[in-house]
Amino acid sequence: MxxxxxxxxxxxxxxxxxxxxxxxxxxxxxxxxxxxxGLGVRIAYDEIPPTCDPLxxxxxxxxxxxxxxxxxxxxxxxFQVIFKSPLTEILCDSSCSGYWGVQLxxxxxxxxxxxxxxxxxxxxxxxxxxxxxxxxxxxxxxxTFATQERVRQEVGDxxxxxxxxxxxxxxxxxxxxxxxxxxxxxGRGGSGAVMGSKGVKAIVVRGQAQVELHDPEAFKxxxxxxxxxxxxxxxxxxxxxxxxxxSMDGRWAISDVPVRNWSVASYEALCSKLGGKSLKExxxxxxxxxxxxxxxxxxKWVTIEQEPYQLxxxxxxxxxxxxxxxxxxVDDLAAVSYANHLCNLYGLDTITxxxxxxxxxxxxxxxxxxxxxxxxxxxxxxxxxxxxxxVQMIGKQEGIGRLLGQGTRKMAEHLGQDALDFAVQxxxxxxxxxxxxxGFAWASNYATSPRGGCHLHGMTDFYEESEDPxxxxxxxxxxxxxxxxxxxxxxRFAQNWAHLLDSLxxxxxxxxxxxxxxxxTLLNLATGSTYTAQDMLVIGDRINALHRAFNYRCGIxxxxxxxxxxxxxxxxxxxxxxxxxxxxxxxxxxxxxxxWEADGKPSQAALQDLDLDFASNDLYS
Amino acid sequence: xxxxxxxFGPFTQYTGHAPLAIDVPEDARLxxxxxxxxxxxGGVFPPQLWDQQNRRFQTGVLLLLDQxxxxxxxxxxxxxxxxxxxxxxxxxxxxxx
Numbered sequence: 001m002x003x004x005x006x007x008x009x010x011x012x013x014x015x016x017x018x019x020x021x022x023x024x025x026x027x028x029x030x031x032x033x034x035x036x037x038g039l040g041v042r043i044a045y046d047e048i049p050p051t052c053d054p055l056x057x058x059x060x061x062x063x064x065x066x067x068x069x070x071x072x073x074x075x076x077x078x079f080q081v082i083f084k085s086p087l088t089e090i091l092c093d094s095s096c097s098g099y100w101g102v103q104l105x106x107x108x109x110x111x112x113x114x115x116x117x118x119x120x121x122x123x124x125x126x127x128x129x130x131x132x133x134x135x136x137x138x139x140x141x142x143x144t145f146a147t148q149e150r151v152r153q154e155v156g157d158x159x160x161x162x163x164x165x166x167x168x169x170x171x172x173x174x175x176x177x178x179x180x181x182x183x184x185x186x187g188r189g190g191s192g193a194v195m196g197s198k199g200v201k202a203i204v205v206r207g208q209a210q211v212e213l214h215d216p217e218a219f220k221x222x223x224x225x226x227x228x229x230x231x232x233x234x235x236x237x238x239x240x241x242x243x244x245x246x247s248m249d250g251r252w253a254i255s256d257v258p259v260r261n262w263s264v265a266s267y268e269a270l271c272s273k274l275g276g277k278s279l280k281e282x283x284x285x286x287x288x289x290x291x292x293x294x295x296x297x298x299x300k301w302v303t304i305e306q307e308p309y310q311l312x313x314x315x316x317x318x319x320x321x322x323x324x325x326x327x328x329x330v331d332d333l334a335a336v337s338y339a340n341h342l343c344n345l346y347g348l349d350t351i352t353x354x355x356x357x358x359x360x361x362x363x364x365x366x367x368x369x370x371x372x373x374x375x376x377x378x379x380x381x382x383x384x385x386x387x388x389x390x391v392q393m394i395g396k397q398e399g400i401g402r403l404l405g406q407g408t409r410k411m412a413e414h415l416g417q418d419a420l421d422f423a424v425q426x427x428x429x430x431x432x433x434x435x436x437x438x439g440f441a442w443a444s445n446y447a448t449s450p451r452g453g454c455h456l457h458g459m460t461d462f463y464e465e466s467e468d469p470x471x472x473x474x475x476x477x478x479x480x481x482x483x484x485x486x487x488x489x490x491x492r493f494a495q496n497w498a499h500l501l502d503s504l505x506x507x508x509x510x511x512x513x514x515x516x517x518x519x520x521t522l523l524n525l526a527t528g529s530t531y532t533a534q535d536m537l538v539i540g541d542r543i544n545a546l547h548r549a550f551n552y553r554c555g556i557x558x559x560x561x562x563x564x565x566x567x568x569x570x571x572x573x574x575x576x577x578x579x580x581x582x583x584x585x586x587x588x589x590x591x592x593x594x595x596w597e598a599d600g601k602p603s604q605a606a607l608q609d610l611d612l613d614f615a616s617n618d619l620y621s
Numbered sequence: 622x623x624x625x626x627x628x629f630g631p632f633t634q635y636t637g638h639a640p641l642a643i644d645v646p647e648d649a650r651l652x653x654x655x656x657x658x659x660x661x662x663g664g665v666f667p668p669q670l671w672d673q674q675n676r677r678f679q680t681g682v683l684l685l686l687d688q689x690x691x692x693x694x695x696x697x698x699x700x701x702x703x704x705x706x707x708x709x710x711x712x713x714x715x716x717x718x
Contacts, residue, residue: 234631234667235715241634244718250629251714253685277638298718318718434716461716467680478680480692508717575688 004214005067005526006030011109011131013124015198016057016116020131025110031529032611035066035110037093038503038543040082043113044091045546045615050553054086054190055172055197057117063104063203064111066505067526070102070211070292073223074230075507077102077292085189085451086174086197087352087407088428090551092189092451095502097291097299098181100161100205107207118199123164125155126205136201141167143345144179151204164202165192166347171397172196173405175352178203179344182289183299183314187349188429189451214528222521227295229513236296239509243285243300244318246276248326254481255574256438259326260381261358262424262431262566265574266326273331274321276300282333285315296509302337309338316340316350322433323354328361328387335384339391346395352407355430357390359408359423360400368415374400421565426453427556436567437576439464441487443568444586445494447561448594450547458494459508460487469493472516472533484582488589496540503543542610544594545602549615558600561587622647622705624654629712635665645703651686652699654709670713678711685710 002008002025012021033039040062052058062082069076079101085092104112107126114124121136134154139147147164161180168176169192176192177185195201213219230236238246248271251257257266272278279285279300288299300315309332316324316337324343325336343350357379363369364379371378377400379386393401403411409428412419424431429452436442441460449457463469464481475493477486500519501511516533523531531539548556563583570578591598595606607616626641645653659676672679677693684691686709692698 234634234669235713238631238634239715246630247714247716247718250712251716253629253688253710253712254683254714256716318716432717455717459717465681465683478694480690482690509715512715575685575690 001027003027003030003067003527003529004212005523006035007105007108007110007209007211009109010111010113011126012113012115013131013133014116015114015118015122015124015133015200018133030067032539033543034500034503034523034539035069036064036080036503036505037082037499038539039111040064040080040093041091041543041547041550044082045550047113048084048091050084050550052084054084054089054194059084059194059197061114061191061194061198062111063114064505065101065105066503068504068506068522070105071213071223071526072220072293073506073522074227074293074295075291075510076505077294078505078507079104080502080505081186081191083189083191083194085428086172086193087190088452090427090452090554090556091547092191093502094177094186094188094191095456095505096180096184096186097507098161098184099292100163100180100184101505102292103161103205103207105207105211106209107205108209112203114198114200114203116198121199121201123151123202123204124200126203126207128207128209139201140170143167144347145182145345147202148180151202155204157206160204160206162202162204164347165195166345166395168346168348168395169193169196170201173348173394173397175349175407176347177349179347183344184291185344185347185349187351188454190349192347213526215525219522219525222518222525226510226514226518230295230510233513235512236509239296239298242276242280243315244276244298245274245279245316245321247318248275248321249277253575254438255571255576256435257322257326258433258435260329261327261362261422262435263362263422265571265577270326270329270331274325274333274336278333279315283315283337288314291507294507296507298509304334304337306334309334311338311341313337313341314344319433320350320354323351324357324387327354327358327433329382330384330387331382332384335388339388342388342391342395346391348391348395351432352430353391353394355424356394356404356408356411357387359411360390360404362422363411363415363419368417368419369400424564424566426563427560429453431567432456434461435576436563437571437580439481440484440581440586441490441494443563443581443583444488444491444590447563447583447587448491448590449495450544450551456508457498458491459498460490460494462512463490463494470497470516473537482576482579484585487581488586488593491586491590492593495544496537499540499543500536503539538610542612545607545610546612546615548596548602549607549612549619552601552619556600558598561600622649622703624649624703625706625708626654626658627708627710629710630714631670632666632711632713635662649703650699651691651701651703651709654703655699658711681713683710683712685712
């Protein structure tokens with residue numbers, strides 16, 4: 001029986017055969033995995049061969065909404081995309097804000113599965129129950145913003161929501177991402193490259209349906225209460241005022257802003273030029289049109305008149321400012337904003353892009369790259385115009401941009417010597433802009449994150465200076481950031497929390513004030529289920545275990561759960577001087593908590609206890 | 622002697638962005654600076670950041686004295702003696718974006 005909160009239908013489009021099918025959503029899977037990432041991982045487990053070529057016809061793009069998507073709950077406009085990553089070659093799920101997910105659900109679909117490979121470029125048009133593939137040959141080479149405008153004109157609907165790739169996706173750069181709603185991206189892992197490999201330039205959605213809820217009045221009251229909690233929170237107020245890059249204004253003090261490819265402690269003179277306060281005061285940042293029903297408003301918009309970096313575009317978020325700025329030791333916010341905008345136009349993950357450029361700068365300094373490799377371009381620290389030029393070369397796959405387009409792991413493997421030691425990635429995914437030396441739980445979190453080095457699959461930093469963070473789950477105690485005590489358990493709880501958010505699907509920033517009971521109640525009011533707070537923990541464990549089982553079948557083992565040498569080398573100065581986490585201790589504890597075997601495989605008992613017998617059979621038959 | 626006070630993040634709404642130099646007695650301890658903060662802004666800091674009843678910062682707020690983290694839970698930490706020119710940073714940050 002169909003549960004409320006869901007539309008009850010998955011749309012499956014094979015762009016090779018042009019077959020378009022509407023399927024019933026598996027309601028047992030929905031009950032077990034909720035939606036979003038959870039359901040996407042469940043579908044991927046059955047449908048994506050773990051050893052397939054990520055850029056080949058067997059890979060799929062699974063776009064998923066959740067049971068509270070397109071409701072009146074603040075920040076419920078997100079969607080997830082699940083696929084085998086061409087950057088990491090394991091299963092990746094990536095989250096995106098804006099309005100596109102809302103429109104997909106309002107068109108009548110909980111999710112969209114794109115499969116096959118088209119012989120020529122196409123775009124997919126979904127207008128309620130009318131679904132068609134259209135020729136996109138004429139859109140080739142257009143950037144993501146131009147594609148949005150062009151497609152809207154063609155379909156005669158200025159409000160149509162367009163998710164499109166740019167040149168980087170067309171050229172299948174492994175960390176290319178699609179873009180929707182003026183700079184909203186599922187940034188990580190290369191879903192844009194997979195779109196490009198399938199010949200899909202854009203997916204356009206428009207929907208009119210309303211989501212039916214089990215108890216709309218009670219849901220409304222809880223949603224209003226949550227919205228009110230968020231609106232009155234002083235920390236979120238600061239996000240609203242300065243944007244996410246205000247983190248830089250304070251986090252330098254705890255050495256949590258990576259500088260010069262993670263080799264130097266962050267310092268105020270650099271960070272204060274790039275932070276949210278500078279953005280507001282120097283560029284008069286405004287609110288971005290942002291995301292569906294957002295009560296936080298963390299995203300900003302800037303107009304920059306400083307030549308040659310003029311732009312009128314989304315401001316760079318914290319991660320992007322750090323990757324393209326401090327990591328490369330560039331201190332000009334106009335130039336960093338311009339580089340960020342170029343990434344949006346080409347459709348490139350700013351974290352991997354910036355981290356790869358910083359890595360290239362260090363390779364150049366060490367002589368692993370020379371001007372003979374770069375066609376004379378001198379890739380030196382702090383050269384803002386080199387950063388911009390390299391983004392262009394990566395996006396267009398020109399010259400040295402072809403090598404940088406592979407990300408740091410493959411670059412390091414190509415360059416040899418000790419390059420892997422300072423290629424700061426886990427399982428091929430470059431670390432985000434938070435330092436495990438400044439918050440020790442990041443160590444086990446990054447090492448075990450289901451998609452590789454990632455901060456969004458467990459925001460342990462929320463709990464690093466806390467007391468009894470989630471009592472309902474038994475996550476109690478006092479924690480300090482430069483200690484390994486309790487950090488493995490923290491990683492498990494934070495990862496499960498993230499899996500729930502990505503399955504409901506809602507924004508992280510809106511949930512710092514929520515409890516597992518809030519999640520359960522939201523779900524129950526939306527769907528008519530009877531989840532408890534403890535059920536939420538179990539579902540988080542289940543999603544994590546199944547994602548791990550997929551990755552195990554891709555070849556991931558214990559030795560892959562690690563951090564590169566650079567990330568474990570103490571800094572000489574600053575808040576964390578001389579200190580590093582004890583990764584081995586954390587991993588031993590984490591493996592026990594997750595009940596993983598010594599080689600990194602989820603134990604048979606753990607899989608069976610989580611009702612994952614099918615995975616247990618696969619891994620143990 | 623002079624001690625510098627620096628606030629970050631949401632605290633700047635109530636205190637301003639600029640560093641503050643406060644004059645404290647030669648034998649002052651960290652607790653005295655916390656008391657100064659309580660007197661100046663305790664009434665305006667929101668409850669998510671400040672425990673009005675106990676006149677201390679909430680868990681999650683970071684205090685750094687010359688870059689060394691201070692554990693408010695430990696009395697001995699708050700009784701640290703101060704020296705001229707020390708800087709106390711008060712911050713609360715979120716991550717990501």
